[in-house]
Every structure is written in structure tokens, then in C-alpha cells.
Amino acid sequence: METVAITLDGVPVSGRQGITILELAGEVGIYIPTLCHDPSLKPSGACRICVVEDETSHRLVASCVTPIASGMRIQTRSPMVLEARKVILKLMLANHPESCLVCDKGNRCRLRQLASDFGIGLVDYDRMNSLVGIQEANPFIQRDLSKCILCGKCIRADQELVVVGALDYLHRGFNTRPATLMELPLERSECTFCGTCVAICPTGALTERGRPHLGTVGIRTATTCSYCGSGCSLWAYVVEDRLVQVEPKAQGSANKGALCVRGHYGSDYLHHPERLLHPQLRKDGKLVEVSWQQALDEVASRLMEISSRYGPHSVGFFGSTLCTNEENYLFQKLARVGIGTPNVDNGARLHCAGSLLGMQESLGTSGATHPLEELERADVILALGAQPLESHPVAGYAIKRAVRQRGALLIYASPLRDSLSRMARLWLCPWPGSEDRLVLWLLARVMRAKGRALPQWMEAMGPDSLLDGTMVKVEDMEQATEILCSTSRVGIVFGRGLSGLPGGKQAVRALVQLALELGCLGISGGGIYPLDRGCNTLGACDMGTLPEFLPGWRKASDPKARAELGELWGQDPPQGRGLTLPQMLEAALRGDLKALYVMGENPLELLPALAGEAMSSLEFLVVQDIFPTRTAQMAHALLPAAGFLEKEGTYTSLERRIQRLRVCSSPPGGARPDCWILTQLLARMSLNPQHESAVEIMKEISEVVPQMRGVRYSLLETEPVFWPCTEAGATGERILFRGGVPSSHAILEESWTPSMENPDPDFPFLAVEGECLFRAGGASRTSRSARLRAFKARGEVWMNPADMASLGLEQAQEVRLVSRQGNLLATAHPREELHPGLLWVVPGAGGPAMAALAPWSLDPSSGSIPTFRAWVRVEGVP
Numbered sequence: 001m002e003t004v005a006i007t008l009d010g011v012p013v014s015g016r017q018g019i020t021i022l023e024l025a026g027e028v029g030i031y032i033p034t035l036c037h038d039p040s041l042k043p044s045g046a047c048r049i050c051v052v053e054d055e056t057s058h059r060l061v062a063s064c065v066t067p068i069a070s071g072m073r074i075q076t077r078s079p080m081v082l083e084a085r086k087v088i089l090k091l092m093l094a095n096h097p098e099s100c101l102v103c104d105k106g107n108r109c110r111l112r113q114l115a116s117d118f119g120i121g122l123v124d125y126d127r128m129n130s131l132v133g134i135q136e137a138n139p140f141i142q143r144d145l146s147k148c149i150l151c152g153k154c155i156r157a158d159q160e161l162v163v164v165g166a167l168d169y170l171h172r173g174f175n176t177r178p179a180t181l182m183e184l185p186l187e188r189s190e191c192t193f194c195g196t197c198v199a200i201c202p203t204g205a206l207t208e209r210g211r212p213h214l215g216t217v218g219i220r221t222a223t224t225c226s227y228c229g230s231g232c233s234l235w236a237y238v239v240e241d242r243l244v245q246v247e248p249k250a251q252g253s254a255n256k257g258a259l260c261v262r263g264h265y266g267s268d269y270l271h272h273p274e275r276l277l278h279p280q281l282r283k284d285g286k287l288v289e290v291s292w293q294q295a296l297d298e299v300a301s302r303l304m305e306i307s308s309r310y311g312p313h314s315v316g317f318f319g320s321t322l323c324t325n326e327e328n329y330l331f332q333k334l335a336r337v338g339i340g341t342p343n344v345d346n347g348a349r350l351h352c353a354g355s356l357l358g359m360q361e362s363l364g365t366s367g368a369t370h371p372l373e374e375l376e377r378a379d380v381i382l383a384l385g386a387q388p389l390e391s392h393p394v395a396g397y398a399i400k401r402a403v404r405q406r407g408a409l410l411i412y413a414s415p416l417r418d419s420l421s422r423m424a425r426l427w428l429c430p431w432p433g434s435e436d437r438l439v440l441w442l443l444a445r446v447m448r449a450k451g452r453a454l455p456q457w458m459e460a461m462g463p464d465s466l467l468d469g470t471m472v473k474v475e476d477m478e479q480a481t482e483i484l485c486s487t488s489r490v491g492i493v494f495g496r497g498l499s500g501l502p503g504g505k506q507a508v509r510a511l512v513q514l515a516l517e518l519g520c521l522g523i524s525g526g527g528i529y530p531l532d533r534g535c536n537t538l539g540a541c542d543m544g545t546l547p548e549f550l551p552g553w554r555k556a557s558d559p560k561a562r563a564e565l566g567e568l569w570g571q572d573p574p575q576g577r578g579l580t581l582p583q584m585l586e587a588a589l590r591g592d593l594k595a596l597y598v599m600g601e602n603p604l605e606l607l608p609a610l611a612g613e614a615m616s617s618l619e620f621l622v623v624q625d626i627f628p629t630r631t632a633q634m635a636h637a638l639l640p641a642a643g644f645l646e647k648e649g650t651y652t653s654l655e656r657r658i659q660r661l662r663v664c665s666s667p668p669g670g671a672r673p674d675c676w677i678l679t680q681l682l683a684r685m686s687l688n689p690q691h692e693s694a695v696e697i698m699k700e701i702s703e704v705v706p707q708m709r710g711v712r713y714s715l716l717e718t719e720p721v722f723w724p725c726t727e728a729g730a731t732g733e734r735i736l737f738r739g740g741v742p743s744s745h746a747i748l749e750e751s752w753t754p755s756m757e758n759p760d761p762d763f764p765f766l767a768v769e770g771e772c773l774f775r776a777g778g779a780s781r782t783s784r785s786a787r788l789r790a791f792k793a794r795g796e797v798w799m800n801p802a803d804m805a806s807l808g809l810e811q812a813q814e815v816r817l818v819s820r821q822g823n824l825l826a827t828a829h830p831r832e833e834l835h836p837g838l839l840w841v842v843p844g845a846g847g848p849a850m851a852a853l854a855p856w857s858l859d860p861s862s863g864s865i866p867t868f869r870a871w872v873r874v875e876g877v878p
């Protein structure tokens with residue numbers, strides 16, 4: 001790249017062509033103050049505090065928007081520059097309330113810091129206070145526009161980073177201010193309360209509502225959000241073991257300086273009074289507090305005793321997509337080596353087994369093939385069966401940026417009209433559950449368009465008839481085919497609406513085949529992006545908490561893999577595949593499974609139709625969690641664990657990015673990190689784990705998991721690392737299949753009949769649980785987050801207005817959804833775009849989940865149970 005030579009403060013320096021004076025100054029260590037500048041945003045030159053002097057013309061230029069030019073001679077601290085900056089600051093302060101002592105921003109206010117740097121005390125200019133009331137009633141953000149300096153950062157963050165468009169400038173001249181449309185309060189605007197504007201605001205104009213600590217917090221710790229697989233990096237500010245503030249961490253992160261409302265404001269659950277503080281054992285039917293020694297001795301001895309009495313297969317282990325890699329690794333080791341049972345599964349089974357196994361069988365890998373930054377480079381994005389803005393908001397921001405800033409064409413298949421459907425080139429509004437048929441139809445059309453012969457079973461199926469009942473027009477699908485075939489740079493995003501269907505695994509395989517036909521793997525701007533639930537879904541599976549796979553996705557039946565592990569562990573893992581969680585519960589009902597160890601999951605919430613009865617048949621139930629969930633309340637032994645800010649470890653994001661969790665505070669009471677608990681149990685089973693820390697455990701993981709052979713904590717300190725990372729010091733492969741997809745993979749050979757629905761006349765509505773921004777999983781955390789709950793606690797059901805009218809329902813009326821399995825209460829709201837006969841259930845931060853209504857029906861291909869759909873009737877509650 002061409003370099004440009006200039007003189008900065010009399011010193012010759014050079015930089016890449018196109019960079020600004022401010023950027024070059026930063027690179028060579030010269031400080032220039034800024035207010036409106038942020039590296040995540042396009043420069044705007046609004047505040048002018050970064051002015052520098054061009055020595056040739058003796059003019060002042062804003063360094064943040066002025067590119068370097070050959071021969072430039074720039075002074076950053078000349079008398080003219082310093083005087084100009086002082087005047088600018090004084091003008092700002094003249095228009096700023098003198099309320100620093102009571103301002104929530106306190107010493108963190110950039111304006112106040114600069115005033116101090118420039119020695120500006122009282123301002124001798126006429127004051128022009130603009131008094132604007134604080135109007136917000138939401139629990140997250142407070143605006144005091146009298147403190148606004150019109151830097152425009154909030155507007156640019158809103159429009160450029162999260163692409164919501166809730167804010168823009170209103171009025172002109174002295175009356176200018178950032179505002180929502182019609183100056184509505186934030187809670188009545190498009191705002192999603194991601195808090196990016198608050199984090200970026202340099203003054204006290206935008207502040208966090210209800211901060212538990214108003215002073216300046218000097219120490220912050222970098223860690224990773226624990227809510228979804230986007231894997232956002234954040235700064236946690238802690239005072240006296242209490243989380244008081246969260247900010248996005250921009251550098252080296254997937255989230256580029258943005259978070260969502262869960263990540264920004266939803267971690268207060270860590271201080272909820274219901275945190276489990278002491279180990280408990282059930283005595284005479286009641287859980288009573290005991291010492292750790294007693295609890296661990298009891299758990300180890302009872303598990304070993306049951307294993308020796310009934311055989312190791314009588315014990316099951318259920319790991320967690322919310323626990324770290326290290327924890328899941330030790331957990332499966334405890335199962336396979338400590339007890340010798342192959343029955344180990346994790347929460348992914350219940351919500352995304354179709355995605356993980358479908359990708360694994362097609363490509364030999366699970367997780368996204370590309371990082372999210374590549375999604376932003378796509379020419380075309382196909383998103384189906386997913387609500388990225390609700391489930392994985394940061395992935396949603398990437399899609400929006402691709403469309404808005406790079407002109408990508410979005411094909412969006414969703415039954416709901418939302419901000420993605422509004423920016424889509426093509427919005428397909430399918431009947432939920434027919435997404436698999438859309439995929440197969442597209443696959444057949446694309447294959448024909450590319451001159452490929454269809455497999456016989458596909459021809460026999462009559463692909464043209466697949467659209468029957470999907471509610472999608474042939475013309476729209478033909479247009480979708482045309483758009484998809486126009487480029488190889490296609491990013492394919494899918495979620496539970498596809499992979500969670502019965503037969504979802506085959507649907508995912510067909511989608512992979514579609515990607516291969518389009519040629520979008522292995523190239524920049526392409527890729528497949530599964531939006532699976534859980535913050536560490538991929539990591540938990542990488543670690544082998546699956547009955548069919550050992551650590552590193554090696555088949556449990558593979559003798560070579562078993563022998564290698566046996567050598568390292570001093571004992572071979574048990575032969576053959578074990579039981580999935582639903583199979584374990586069925587075995588418990590039959591009396592074949594006697595003990596179950598549940599770490600960080602709540603099967604009773606997710607599978608109420610089966611789990612309650614099955615778990616009450618167990619002789620011994622161990623639950624390790626942070627809250628007394630419904631499952632925990634059934635435990636014979638309850639082990640209090642540490643939350644995500646209270647422990648070390650790593651998560652692997654949906655993009656295969658391995659990231660650190662760091663200790664920011666201590667666990668409350670006697671709660672302990674899961675690794676400590678598991679290490680203690682391994683030691684009691686004479687396994688001599690020799691794991692002193694998460695670092696040590698990762699060392700062992702890197703020996704066991706081939707994809708992570710090169711991963712070291714020391715590297716994770718400084719660089720984003722993606723698996724596969726097979727050499728120490730390397731940062732891994734960001735884009736998979738650069739050299740092509742091995743021909744042994746990705747051949748969709750099997751015959752497959754897409755799912756069809758059989759409505760029951762007594763239950764005429766299909767209820768589908770949508771994703772909810774204010775909720776995660778079974779809601780054990782979001783329901784205990786005061787702010788998430790305060791904003792959206794209750795569940796809602798959205799339905800076609802004609803259906804509401806025919807049932808005589810009013811807007812916001814309470815209704816009961818009744819299925820053959822159960823019922824749930826929600827308030828009904830009309831949504832024009834929903835097909836008649838369809839109910840869209842939005843569970844809220846703490847409302848009941850659809851699992852209460854879902855039938856017990858095992859999808860044999862993935863061993864999962866689709867719990868987010870049920871046929872119901874609707875009853876108005878008077």
C-alpha cells in the first residue's frame with residue numbers, strides 16, 4: 001500500500017494513504033483530544049476539538065476528517081490550536097448546565113476532563129442553558145439533553161452500528177437536538193435499548209438508569225457476554241463484588257462497540273436474592289444446608305454406589321450450553337471416566353441438535369463457517385427460520401449493516417414483519433414449519449439453474465409441488481432463486497425455525513447443499529451462520545458433552561479416538577454412544593436410569609411433559625446451578641455454582657471464536673466455580689485431575705481436541721482465536737474450506753420427506769414461540785434481571801386481527817392457550833401480517849414458555865424434541 005509522508009509537530013512521519021491526520025497521530029503516539037470521534041463510527045468533524053494547524057496555509061482543520069496528504073506540515077499543539085480548542089470548550093460549557101457535582105457521569109465526562117486539561121474553570125461567556133426535561137419511563141436509559149454537546153455520536157451509533165434509526169437530529173440552529181421520531185420517549189420509539197448510545201455518549205446527556213453505584217469505577221475487567229452465541233466482548237465494572245456497569249468492548253471483538261439490551265443491562269440477575277449460597281442435601285424430604293465436604297462426599301459416593309450397583313449406564317449427565325468449555329470438558333470426563341457412562345448430553349439437544357448434527361454430517365464441522373464480519377461482506381443474505389434481532393442481536397446488526405451500508409440484497413423468510421423484513425429485497429412470509437420445503441424447493445431450482453441433475457428421490461418428490469401450503473408465491477421463490485444465483489457471495493443465516501423442526505437435521509443438510517451449489521463456502525462474503533441458542537452451545541459440543549461424540553467431535557464409536565483418549569486419561573472412555581437427554585428421561589421412567597447429574601440446565605422448564613415424572617423416579621438427582629430452578633428444587637444434592645463474572649474459562653461463539661471469561665467478582669456465599677466443584681468430584685473418584693486452574697484444563701483440552709491443539713490462554717489475552725487452531729501461536733482459521741469442501745462431505749444422498757402438519761380440529765391454531773430480545777432460554781436469568789423484567793415480564797400472543805375478531809377478543813385481552821399437554825396465559829395483540837390460524841407467542845423476560853404446551857414427540861433424526869410449537873385453542877379470560 002502506498003504511504004504518504006508528512007510532518008507532524010516538526011517530525012517527519014508517514015502513514016497509509018487515506019488515513020486521517022488523527023489516525024496517523026494516534027499511530028505515532030501524538031495525542032489529539034476528541035469528543036465526537038469514535039473509531040467504530042464514521043468521522044463527522046462535528047465538535048472541532050481535534051483541530052490542528054496546517055502550517056502551510058495557517059488554517060485550522062479538523063484532524064478526524066482530514067486525510068493526510070503528501071508534504072503536509074501539521075502542528076497539533078501550536079498556540080493557535082490551543083486557543084481554538086479553549087474557545088470551543090468554553091462555548092460548549094456556556095451551553096452546559098453547571099451540575100457536574102450531581103451529574104451521574106461524574107469524572108467520566110469527557111467534556112469535564114477536557115475542561116480540566118485546558119484549565120477552564122468558570123466560563124466568562126454568557127450562559128445559554130437549554131433546559132429540557134427528562135421524560136423516559138423505561139428502566140434502562142435516561143436522557144438529559146441539557147447536557148448534550150451535539151457530537152452526534154448517539155445518532156451515528158444508532159444508525160451506523162446497530163442500524164435501528166430511532167434517533168436523528170431534530171430542529172436547526174440553537175434548537176438542534178438528537179430526538180426520536182415525533183420526539184416520543186424512547187420506550188415508544190424504535191429503540192431496542194442496546195445501550196450503545198449510552199456507552200458512547202461523552203457527557204451526562206445519556207446515562208444508565210438505576211445504576212447501583214454513582215461514583216467513578218477505576219477498575220474494569222474484560223470478559224464475554226453469557227447470553228447468546230454472538231459472543232460479545234464487554235467490560236465489567238465491579239465495586240465491592242457488585243457489578244455496577246457494563247460497557248461494550250470494541251477492540252478485537254465481534255460486536256464492534258455495540259451490545260444488546262441483555263448484554264448491557266441484563267446481568268443484574270447475578271445479585272438476585274435467590275442465588276444459591278450453600279450446598280444442600282435432601283434429608284427427610286427437605287433440602288438442608290451442609291458443608292462442601294459433606295455435599296461432595298455424598299455426590300461422589302452416591303454416584304459411584306449407584307454405578308456399581310446397577311452398572312454405569314444407570315447414571316446420566318446433562319451438561320450446559322451456558323457453562324464454559326473447561327466446565328463441559330471436566331463434566332464429560334467425570335461421566336466417561338469417573339463413572340464410566342456414555343450417557344452425557346447437553347442443552348443443545350433440546351434446542352438445536354438438528355443444526356449441530358446437520359452441519360456436522362454435511363461438512364464435518366458445526367458452527368458458522370465464517371466470522372460475522374464476513375456476513376457484512378455478502379452481496380446476498382438469505383435468512384430463514386431465524387429472528388436474528390431478537391435471538392442474536394449482534395448478528396442482526398451485521399445483517400443490517402450489510403444491507404444499509406453495502407447494499408446487500410436480503411431475502412428474509414419470516415412469518416413476522418420486523419425491521420429486517422422492511423429492509424429486505426424480498427420478504428417471504430411462510431407458514432411456520434414450511435421453511436424446510438422452501439429450502440428444498442430452492443435447492444432443486446438452483447440445481448436446475450446450474451444445469452445439475454436432481455437426485456432421483458428429489459425428482460420423485462415433485463419439487464414443484466413443495467410450495468403447496470407454504471403460503472409463499474412461486475413468483476417470489478423464482479425471484480429468490482434469481483437473486484441467489486446472481487453471486488457466490490451469499491451468506492446463509494438460519495435458526496430454530498428451520499433446524500428445530502421435526503426432520504430439522506435433514507433441512508440443515510439441504511441448506512448446506514444449497515450453499516455448495518451456490519459456491520458460497522470457502523470465500524469471503526459467503527458462509528453459513530447457524531443462530532443456535534446458548535452462549536456456549538458450540539463449545540459444549542466441541543468438548544464432547546454429547547452421547548454420540550467424544551471431545552473434538554470424534555465419534556464415540558471410533559476405536560482410535562477412544563484409544564487415544566484412554567492413553568491420556570488413563571482409562572478408555574466407555575464403548576458406543578450413550579443416551580440423549582430425552583432418552584435418559586425415558587430410561588428413568590422405565591427404571592433403567594437411576595441417577596442424573598444436571599449442570600446449569602433446567603430440563604423441567606424445557607420438557608415439563610416428561611421431565612417431572614422422570615426425575616421423580618430417580619434415586620439420586622444432582623443439580624449444579626446458580627438459582628433454585630424448578631429442576632433444582634427436585635434435587636437430592638444441590639450444588640451452588642458461580643455466575644459468569646465469578647469464574648475463569650472460555651466460551652466458543654457461534655463463529656468458532658474462543659474467548660476468555662475472567663473473574664470480575666467473587667461468587668456469593670459458599671457458591672463455587674463449576675470447575676472447582678467438578679475437580680473436587682474427580683479427585684474423590686481417584687482420578688487425580690491435577691487441574692489447578694482453567695489454564696491447566698485448557699492445556700489438557702488442547703491435547704484432546706484436535707481443532708484446538710494450538711489454543712493457549714496466553715494468546716487469548718491479546719488476539720481473537722478461532723478454531724481450528726492447530727499450531728501454538730496461530731490464531732486459527734476464520735474462514736473454513738478455503739481450499740474447497742472435501743468431497744466426502746456434503747452429499748445429500750438420503751431421501752427425505754419434509755415436515756407436514758396435521759391440524760387437530762379441537763386445537764385449530766398453530767402456536768409458535770418466537771424469540772424474545774428480553775429473554776434467554778428457560779428465563780432462569782432474565783426473569784431475575786430487575787430491568788429486563790420491569791420492561792417486558794409478561795408473555796404476549798400475537799394473532800391475525802380477523803382471528804381476534806372471530807373469537808371476540810379485544811386488544812391486550814388476557815387469553816389462555818390450551819393444548820393437549822397444558823395451558824399458558826398471555827395477552828393477545830393483533831398483527832396484520834400473521835396468517836390466519838397462526839399464533840406467535842412472545843414469552844417475555846419471565847413469562848411461561850411454550851414448552852408447557854408442546855407435545856412429547858421425539859425427532860428420531862436428531863434425538864431432540866421440538867418444544868416451541870403446539871396446536872392449541874384460544875380461550876378469552878374474562
Ligand code: SF4
Pocket residue numbers: 225226227228229230231232255259260261262263264391392393394395
Ligand atoms: Fe450478549 Fe448476544 Fe446481546 Fe451480544 S448479542 S450482548 S452476546 S446477548
